[in-house]
Amino acid sequence: MDNGNENKPDRDMIQPEEKQENTGTRPSGRVRWIAMLVVILAVAGLLVFKLLDGRNTSGQTETVDDVLIVTFAFDFEALKARGLPMLLDFGSESCQPCRDMKPALIEINKQYQGQAIVKYVDVWEDTEAGAVFPLSAVPTQFFFYADGSPYVPPAEYEAMFTMYTFSATGEHALTAHVGGLTEEEMHRILSDLGA
Numbered sequence: 778m779d780n781g782n783e784n785k786p787d788r789d790m791i792q793p794e795e796k797q798e799n800t801g802t803r804p805s806g807r808v809r810w811i812a813m814l815v816v817i818l819a820v821a822g823l824l825v826f827k828l829l830d831g832r833n834t835s836g837q838t839e840t841v842d843d844v845l846i847v848t849f850a851f852d853f854e855a856l857k858a859r860g861l862p863m864l865l866d867f868g869s870e871s872c873q874p875c876r877d878m879k880p881a882l883i884e885i886n887k888q889y890q891g892q893a894i895v896k897y898v899d900v901w902e903d904t905e906a907g908a909v910f911p912l913s914a915v916p917t918q919f920f921f922y923a924d925g926s927p928y929v930p931p932a933e934y935e936a937m938f939t940m941y942t943f944s945a946t947g948e949h950a951l952t953a954h955v956g957g958l959t960e961e962e963m964h965r966i967l968s969d970l971g972a
Contacts, residue, residue: 845886846897851906856894857925862970863894864963868916869901874957875916881960885967893972895963911941911951918954922970928952931969 856863866882868875879897886895900907900915910919920928927949930938941951958966 845883845895846899851896851898851903851909853906853909856896857921859894860923861892861894862923862967862972863896863919863921864967864970865910865919865921866895866897866916867900867907867910867912867918868897869899871901872915878916878957881958881963884960885963889967889972893967893970895967911953914955916955916957918958920952920954920966920970928966928970930966 853865856865864885866875866878868878870876882895882897889895898906900912910917922928927941928938929949930952937954939953939955940949941953942948943950
């Protein structure tokens with residue numbers, strides 16, 4: 778009587794394989810672990826080298842806060858969670874007004890360490906970040922209070938900003954400035970933001 782089970786192994790017949798002596802033809806588990814660790818460390822070293830290449834050759838240690846230029850995935854929610862006023866500048870290395878503004882932005886970033894977040898995002902390097910914000914031209918800056926709410930400029934210089942609202946509620950969503958800013962203008966705005 779063929780019940781279809783003659784080719785199926787019986788549970789009682791299944792036994793663990795006997796350990797065979799290492800004959801040298803196949804690496805032992807320990808050698809494989811060491812090889813895998815070496816590969817992982819090499820890849821990690823290459824990534825670190827790639828990230829640090831061209832940055833800070835002065836010998837000073839940089840922290841994440843010190844980095845002005847964002848050339849990796851931009852995380853607005855993570856920045857907002859830090860609870861500091863923010864100046865976010867979207868630009869491009871191919872944009873002359875962006876290059877003209879860069880020295881002032883670098884100086885502002887140095888002066889406001891620990892008091893405000895000042896970031897430059899290259900829209901060609903991080904295209905996803907540029908898609909999150911309404912950009913019609915570069916440079917464009919967006920400003921936020923420490924609680925993450927959009928900046929409300931004083932009436933005397935409100936005209937230099939564009940206010941965006943949520944279409945469903947009419948609530949203030951973003952405050953933007955299109956074009957370059959001077960160092961003095963950035964100081965004034967950051968002061969208004971409470972930095």
